[in-house]
Amino acid sequence: NAGVTQTPKFRVLKTGQSMTLLCAQDMNHEYMYWYRQDPGMGLRLIHYSVGEGTTAKGEVPDGYNVSRLKKQNFLLGLESAAPSQTSVYFCASMGQAYYYEQYFGPGTRLTVT
Amino acid sequence: GEDVEQSLFLSVREGDSSVINCTYTDSSSTYLYWYKQEPGAGLQLLTYIFSNMDMKQDQRLTVLLNKKDKHLSLRIADTQTGDSAIYFCADRGGGATNKLIFGTGTLLAVQP
Helix, strand or coil: CCCEEEECCEEEECCCCCEEEEEEECCCCCEEEEEEEECCCEEEEEEEECCCCCCEECCCCCCCEEECCCCCEEEEEECCCCHHHCEEEEEEEECCCCCCCEEECCCEEEEEC | CCCEEECCEEEEECCCCEEEEEEECCCCCCEEEEEEECCCCCEEEEEEEECCCCEEEECCEEEEEECCCCEEEEEECCCCHHHCEEEEEEEECCCCCCCEEECCCEEEEEEC
């Protein structure tokens, strides 16, 4: 049981390049989330999904797209990377525990030059 | 929108108690959480409290909730160097989307 995994762990992009971050969970969770973490700003929600085939915007969705074609995977895409997207990205998933615990992946550190 | 605020830094000596504070604005908050983030890692749930509780104790951890003042605190007794980490307060409001609002995180530095 690997929990929540993220690939890649690190990436450097040039401005204007595109990439996809993959999040996978093996806990059969319905809910999945993408956050970004920036110094002094905590975690901010980018997009989330309440089930397979669904996606919704979070607090800071601009410049990102997501897809949830399979229940276990949640993809975050950057179509045209900008330096402002330099951040650490975390994926999380949540099942049916009554206290709504979110399980986090180890993070992807992205630098856009 | 709703907001969660924390102080950015706390330094304590090993063996002392640590108290990390958090304030939130959401009147419909149902659960409040403390997550811990160790260097280079993701967040892990440390403890949580339901909004109709005032206090919750779990070994060295004590969570106090003042719902009237919208104030949450985490007390760590007998703080150890292994407790050095960033601690995030998070608020789950009402609604079916189960979104969390996170604070900025408090860096706890434990001096030997």
